[in-house]
Amino acid sequence: MNKKHIYIYSPSSAVREKPAFRRGVAWLRAQGHEVEIDEAALSAHQRFAGDDATRIAAIARAAASGADVALASRGGYGLTRILDGIPYKAVAKAIDRGTAFVGMSDFTAFQLAVLARTGAATWSGPTLCGDFGAEAGIDEITAACFDDLVEGYGEGTGWRLPARDELPSFKPIRGATLWGGNLAVLCSLLGTPYFPQVDKGVLFLEDVGEHPYRIERMLEQLRLAGVLARQKAVVLGQFTGYRAAPHDRGFKLQTVVERLRSQIKAPVLTGLPFGHVPTKVLLPVGGTVDLAVEGKEAFVVWGHDVGGSRHAAPHDHHGHAH
Structure with missing residues (x-):
């Protein structure tokens, strides 16, 4: 090294x-x-x-x-x-x-x-x-x-989609801007000069300590503000550290995902290994990426001159979450 x-x-x-x-x-x-x-x-x-x-x-x-x-x-x-x-x-x-x-x-x-x-x-x-x-x-x-x-080797990442998650097939997405991060922080910037106006992007999201109803409310904010309609795909990472309430009566994170899928045309992928969890891939915020799904495997691929990561050569140890 x-x-x-x-x-x-x-x-x-x-x-x-x-x-x-x-x-x-x-x-x-x-x-x-x-x-x-x-x-x-x-x-x-x-x-x-x-x-x-x-x-x-x-x-x-x-x-x-x-x-x-x-x-x-x-x-x-x-x-x-x-x-x-x-x-x-x-x-x-x-x-x-x-x-x-x-x-x-x-x-x-x-x-x-x-x-x-x-x-x-x-x-x-x-x-x-x-x-x-x-x-x-x-x-x-x-x-x-x-x-x-x-x-300078990183040129992409891949992960296995959750077994229970039925994703409709979609054509590979080419040349989209990858952006996103923590959902609550991202929503807090809406309407400010610090919120990127990304069209035809791939938006990835994660959060910690937010109950699914709060996650849904923030996703609704992004939808109602017109942000989600401008994306080519939404990729959900790990949402952890919350407790279900006795009166949820079956309302859970999967409920939120299914509702989101019914409301927007863009594919909604889940299981991205990123969030407040030990296993994290590295993702270029503002990088240009391609996104594809083959069977249960999802791939996000970027060029080799992104965000300070230069002099790259093809290299991959894809398999689980990388």
Whole structure:
């Protein structure tokens, strides 16, 4: 493996689990990477990783670092309140020079804002504390996908659709913009200058701690706002960490999926290995992709010059979730 420069910074919530932070840094260094830690990575102000100005400055330093990967320490909450202050031109220049900005959850706000303001692509993927610093160790597929990114090999991902899910056949989708991320964060940007106007896109979504009725309400918001009608496909990742209520009476996540399928023309795929779960593929937010289904296997394929991931050569260890 080629040694890569990885810059760790904290644009959202404060790092509360220092052991996870240390484990993550140690794991990356054990892979041979040069890990640079932002001066404010462990700062704390209220629930945030430093006050707003501190976190904006951290993003600017990440953009100026020349790193191969700018990796968010964690999600939480914090990016929405600094969207007006992010140095978008500097971030876009960094991406153009080859820096891959990687994160998820609250990081969705940054990713969608960068896409809306600059058209540049970032990567939905692991965070330092939750993934590289996980007590059980990083998931093998997540680690393999991250290796593909840093080595410049990643050109796509595939997964097996859930057995119970009957998906009507559709023609392969070519040349669509992949975008999305955390559903609640994405909905919070509707009507703002930081919500990308993506037509004929592939929209992927995940969330944690949201009951299916809340997921349905957010999907309804996107439908009523005309967003879903403009997509070529909707891909649902993992929706976890919620409890069914006694009065649901059979209303569940599958109910929400079936209703969505009855309301929009675009195919709705499920089972994408992405979300607040150990197994995460890396996805280029703002990248141009092809989407196809063969039997029970779904494939998302992108070019090799996306969001800081350059010098790619074909390479694949597809099989389970990658």
